[in-house]
Amino acid sequence: MLFAQYRRPIILNDPDYDVGSPLKFGFSLGLNLMDLDVKNSNQPEIAEDGTEFQYFTDVTHVSPGLNVNAICDLRLTENFHLRFLPGYSFSQRDLDYYRVTTDKTTLETTMKLESSFIELPLSIKYLSQRHNNIRPYLLFGGNYRIDLAAYKRLKVEKGVLIRLQKTDLYYEIGFGIDFFLNYFKFSTEIKWSAGLMNAISNDYAENAENYRNAIDRMRSQMIVISFHFE
Secondary structure (H helix, E strand, O other), rough: OOOOOOOOOOOOOOOHHHHOOOOEEEEEEEEEEEEEEEEOOOOOOEEEEEEEEEEEEEEEEEEEEEEEEEEEEOOOOOOOEEEEOOEEEEEEEEEEEEEOOOOOEEEEEEEEEEEEEEEEEEEEEEEEEOOOOOOEEEEEEEEEEEEHHHOOOOOHHOOOOOOOOOOOEEEEEEEEEEEEEOEEEEEEEEEEEEEOOOOOEEOOOOOOOHHOEEEEEEEEEEEEEEEEOO
């Protein structure tokens, strides 16, 4: 004798979410890790005692930061959405300067480089088909960031003698999952963001030209983990 196996019916939360108004709004909270990809100039320096040395610089510590963004999502087609998430983010990176001679390498100073960004990201979101109450997606786009910390005076008393550029343009790629709940959509997302411009400015403190000249180029890099509510 055969018995039919009972299956609990699947309940779709907000089944009309993707066919309603094409324009949706929300907010986002996130965590970030900002880094700098440093290319040293390897320019020789002469110490007061006549010894030749070079500076080697590297980011050895990054402090987690926060992101707060508004969300404006426009459905272009069933699988493509245009997203604009203006917001604010901040974090800190520690830039170490090592004095390298033929005999030894010593840490000379550490500069704590802070950034407070106004973010203007614009991206395309490609969504897979919805499966029950989840829908994975991919994300790619660009982000124009304005660093408010770069407009402040240099913190010479704290050993910060160089400055980052005020603006930068980033490319961004990421992926995430939409979870459809009873009253709203919740999404988790991880995103890689990389700057396209030289992040170091030609503005530096008095008598700090050697610290600026030790760096040829710096590019900003960032990993962002976000939680979206729409």
